[in-house]
Amino acid sequence: MKNKKGIRIAIISTICLLSACGSNSMTAQQSDTLVSSGVHTAASYASATAAEPANTAHASASPVSVHPTSSTAMKTVSHPEAIDVLVNKQNKLPEKYTPADLVYADVRFTFKEKIEKRKMRKEAAVALKQMFAAADQDHVPLAGVSAYRSHARQKAIFEAYVRRDGEAKARTYSAYPGTSEHETGLAIDVSGSNGRCAATGCFAGTKEAKWLAQNAASYGFIIRYPKGKESITGYTYEPWHLRYVGKTIAGEISRKQLTLEEYKAQQATSS
Numbered sequence: 001m002k003n004k005k006g007i008r009i010a011i012i013s014t015i016c017l018l019s020a021c022g023s024n025s026m027t028a029q030q031s032d033t034l035v036s037s038g039v040h041t042a043a044s045y046a047s048a049t050a051a052e053p054a055n056t057a058h059a060s061a062s063p064v065s066v067h068p069t070s071s072t073a074m075k076t077v078s079h080p081e082a083i084d085v086l087v088n089k090q091n092k093l094p095e096k097y098t099p100a101d102l103v104y105a106d107v108r109f110t111f112k113e114k115i116e117k118r119k120m121r122k123e124a125a126v127a128l129k130q131m132f133a134a135a136d137q138d139h140v141p142l143a144g145v146s147a148y149r150s151h152a153r154q155k156a157i158f159e160a161y162v163r164r165d166g167e168a169k170a171r172t173y174s175a176y177p178g179t180s181e182h183e184t185g186l187a188i189d190v191s192g193s194n195g196r197c198a199a200t201g202c203f204a205g206t207k208e209a210k211w212l213a214q215n216a217a218s219y220g221f222i223i224r225y226p227k228g229k230e231s232i233t234g235y236t237y238e239p240w241h242l243r244y245v246g247k248t249i250a251g252e253i254s255r256k257q258l259t260l261e262e263y264k265a266q267q268a269t270s271s
């Protein structure tokens, strides 16, 4: 028989297993809301904070600090502002980095509030608007679920999970601060306009997922965590997580069925 905590962890894992996405942006309580409603409600997103995960045995434990010794395998990227910047479990953004050109993406979102996670870097936001317009024309209306996430917010979320589950466990489902692509302002989780299956496994195979797989590269976006490349990206398949890299690179990555890791490795050896 699972205890309460075990059940709660299972729920989170189901929602965004090993994800760079959803689980990071939701507390356990919000995940429960998601499961019970099946939809990301405006309220659950608006209130998405780094609040202590609810009703857990460790909820009142003392604050933790995340020790750099546990991230010795990580390099800090030298050009965090580069459009093709590689951010993953081995390459993190500098502690103080905030993108200089964040704007509110002028597209439909699954929530109404004008909050941080509507933001993207300017170039990505412009491309996103064009892509959403094209999807509308094809009668596959899309909605943004979560775009930019500040380093401070990622850190607070991660530390709340560490307090609850310990760092080793937290790392299996939540991105270490500085390693979430959402901190670049170049990534966004996308769903259909009804918000169903937002940032969850059931988005795979939907007409929206198929449309994105076919068309995103034309607007400079890649499906960042493709199926079958888990050992390279470090993430399970996330058909909803798009990363802007610009049309040229997106075209090449899509055509050759690469990951950003593989593309960057090829660039390094050919230069």
Ligand SMILES: [Zn+2]
Binding pocket: 020, 021, 022, 182, 187, 188, 189, 240, 241, 242
């Ligand atoms: Zn994501």
